Amino acid sequence: MVRDDLYITVPSFFKCPISLDVMKSPVSLCTGVTYDRSSIQRWLDSGNNTCPATMQVLQSKEFIPNRTLQRLIQIWSDSSRNHRVDSADSPPHSAPSPEQLQDLIKDLDRNGESFSKIICFARESEENRKFLARMDGFIVTLAEFLGNAGDGKCWSFDFLEKVVLVLDLVLGKVVDDEQVTNSMLKTDRNCLASLLLVLQQGSTESRIASARVLGAIANDAESKLMIADKEGVLSELLKLIAPEKDPELIEAGLSSLIRISMPRRVKARLVHLGTIKSLAKLISASNPSVSVTEKALKLLETVSSCKEGRSEMCEDVACVAAIVHKVFKVSSAATEHAVTILWSLCYLFRDQRAQDAVAQANGLTKILLLMQSNCSPSVRQMSADLLKIFRINSKSCLASYDTKTTHIMPF
Template sequence: MGQPGAEQRPRRRRLPEPLEVRLPPLFRCPISLEVMRSPVSLCTGVTYDRSSIQRWLDSGHRTCPATRLPLPSTHLVPNLALRRLIVSAAAAAAAAEDDDGGGRSDPSAAEIASRIAAAGEGGDSEAAVRVLALMLGSDRVGKGDKESAIAALVADLDRSVSALLAVVRNGRGIGSRIDAVRVLESILASPARVCGEESRAAIAEREELFPELVRMMGREGGAEAAIGCMARRRRRGRGGHGR
C-alpha cells in the first residue's frame, strides 16, 4: 500500500503522444506548430506554448511573434480554458482513432460535427461540441471548412440538434452549455446553400429550444449566447419564408 492520502494528489493530465497529429491546427503553437501542452497568452491576446514563447522572450525579443506588435508586458497568462479544450479534443480524437482503425490525419471540423450528429441525444458529445464551437469561432479555420461542418450537422439535423440540446441541458459546466448554444446559432446563421429554410425552421420550431434559451439567460455568462441564438431563432422561424 502507498502512503495514506497518496491517491488524493492531483495528477497533471497529459496528452497521449500518438494523438497529437489528430488535433485541429488551432490547438498548435504558432511558433513550434506543435500541439500546445501548456498554453499561455501574451498581452496581445495570442496564445503560445509556454516553452516556445519563453525561448522567444529569453532570446531578447520584445514583440509578439504572430502580430509583430511591441510587448508592453511580457507577463504570460495560463490559458486554462484552452488547456481543458485541448485535453477534451484529445479524448475525442482517441475515440475517433478507435472508430477508424487508427487513422492519424487531423480531424476536420466536418468530422467533429459528424461525431456530434452520430452521438444524438443519448450520446456523450460534450467534448466534440466544445471543440467544434472553438473551430467555428476561430479565424484560423477557413470559411469553407466551417460551412462543411454546418453541412455535416444539417445532414442529420434531428440527431444533431438533439445532441446539442442535450449538452445545453446537461453539460458538465456553463462553458460547454454556452458552446452548444453557439453551435446552434451558427447553424441558424449559415447561408441558405448550407442550411435551407426548412432546416432552419425545423430548428426554430423545436419546442424545447426556447425554454432552454430562457434558462441559459439566467446563468452566469450565458445571457449573450442565449440572446444571440434567440434572435436568430426568431428571424429564421418567423421571417425565413419571406422574400
C-alpha cells in the same frame, strides 16, 4: 534539498534532430521536418543539400518558422521552471504539437482523454484553432460523434460535453459555413438532439458552448427553421437569459436567439414562449452589461417586426418604459435598437397604446435630446418621425413644434 534523481523529461518533438537539444528557434524544411534554426543553418552552410532526417534531396533550401511549436516549447519551458516532478516518468503537462494532434484525431475514442488534449491545444491560440478548422475531415468527424451521441450511442455525457466544447472553439474559424451546416443539420445525423441535451444538463461552460454552436450553424433560412423546429431548443435557450444567470451564459443565449429568430415563423413562436416578458425583465434588471443590453434590445427589435411581437409589446407598458429608459443610458448601438423599436410601434404601425406608454415614460424628452445629439442620421430621422406623431396629439406640449428645427430651446 532537491533529490538528484529528479529531472524533467523533455518531449521528443521539442528536440532538434541534429543537436538533440530543445529547439530555441524551430524552423521547418520543405520536407516537413523541423530543426533548430542554428543547427540546420550549419548543415546547409556546410554544402549539404539533403534533409538530415530523411536524406531527401531538398527542392528548396528555404525554411519556415514553426511558430506553433515555438510557442508550445515556451509554454513547456515556463511550466518546467516552476514544476517539480517526483519521478523520471512525470513529464510536464502541455498542449500537443500539430503532429501529435493529427495522431490524436486519428485515434479519437469515447473516453474524452483525446478531446481534453485537443481542447488544450485549441485554447492556446487563434492560430491553433484555425489549424484545427482547416484540417480535412475534422468538422465532419466531430459532427459524426455529436450525431451518434444524439442517437443514444454515446454513454459518456462528459465525452459529449467535450465534443461540443471543441466545436465551439473551432467553428468560428471555419471558412465554409455551408459545409458546417450541411455536416450538422442537413444529414441523417441527430446533432440537434445532442446540443439540446447539453443545454438541458451540461455545465455552465458546456451550455455556453452549445448555445454558441447553435448560433454558428444557423447560416440560412432553412437551418434556422430546422433549429427552431427542434422541440425544446427555443425554450432552453430562453432559460439561459434569466437575469440571475451567468452573464456569459445570458450573452450566448441572446446571440443564438438573434441568429435563429430571423424567419417570421420563429419570431411568432418566440413571442408565444414569453420572450418579450423575459427580455423586459432582463433589461430592467440592475446593471446588466452593455453587451447583454444591446443584444436584448436587438432581439426585441427583431420580434417587434412581427404582428404578434408588436401586440405583446404594446400591451406591456413596463416593457415599453424599459425600452425608453435605455435611450442614452447604455451605448449608441443600444440607443439605435431602442429608437427603432419605438419608431416601429409608434410611427410605422401607429399603435396608440405604445404612444401613450412612451409619453408616460418621459419618452418625449429623450426624443428631443436625441434631436440635439450627435446621433446617426437614421436615429435622427426616426426621432423626427416620432416627434411628428406626438406633435399632432393635441394633449402634447409639442403641438406647435416644428420638426424641421435643428436646435431645441428649453420650454
